[in-house]
Amino acid sequence: MAWGTRFKAEIYLLKEKYSSISEVAEAIREIDIHLDDIQSKIKMFTAASLSDVIPENWNEQPIDWLNNEINTLFQTYDEITIQYFKLSLYLEYLKENPEHKIEDDYDE
Numbered sequence: 001m002a003w004g005t006r007f008k009a010e011i012y013l014l015k016e017k018y019s020s021i022s023e024v025a026e027a028i029r030e031i032d033i034h035l036d037d038i039q040s041k042i043k044m045f046t047a048a049s050l051s052d053v054i055p056e057n058w059n060e061q062p063i064d065w066l067n068n069e070i071n072t073l074f075q076t077y078d079e080i081t082i083q084y085f086k087l088s089l090y091l092e093y094l095k096e097n098p099e100h101k102i103e104d105d106y107d108e
Contacts, residue, residue, distance in 0.1 A: 011086050017106060024091045031084045038077045045070060 018024045045053060050062045058065035094100060 009089075011089060012107070013086060013090065018090075018102060020102065021091065021094050024087055024094065028084060028087050028091060031080050031087070034080055035077065035084065038073050042070065042073055 016027075018027070045066065050066065054062040054065055094102065
C-alpha cells in the first residue's frame with residue numbers, strides 16, 4: 001500500500017477562462033515554450049561576452065544591466081512556473097473528472 005500526504009486546495013486562475021480541456025493543454029504548451037525561451041536567454045548570457053549583450057547606453061555599468069536582466073528573467077520564470085503548475089493541476093482535475101462541466105468554474 002502506498003502512503004503520502006493528501007490535501008485539497010482551491011486555486012484561482014486570475015483573469016483566465018477556458019472552455020475546454022484542449023484550451024488548458026494549449027495554455028500549458030505556450031507556458032512551456034516561454035520557459036524554454038527564458039532558459040535559452042539565460043544560457044546565452046552565460047556563453048556571451050559582456051560586449052555582445054550590453055546595450056550601448058549601459059556601457060558604463062554593464063554588470064548592473066546584466067544583473068537587472070537576469071533578475072527579471074528569474075522573476076518571470078518563477079511567476080510563469082507557478083502558473084504552469086496551477087494549470088497542470090487544473091488539467092489533471094479535468095481529466096480525472098470527465099463529468100465536470102468546465103463552465104461551472106467561471107467566476108464572473
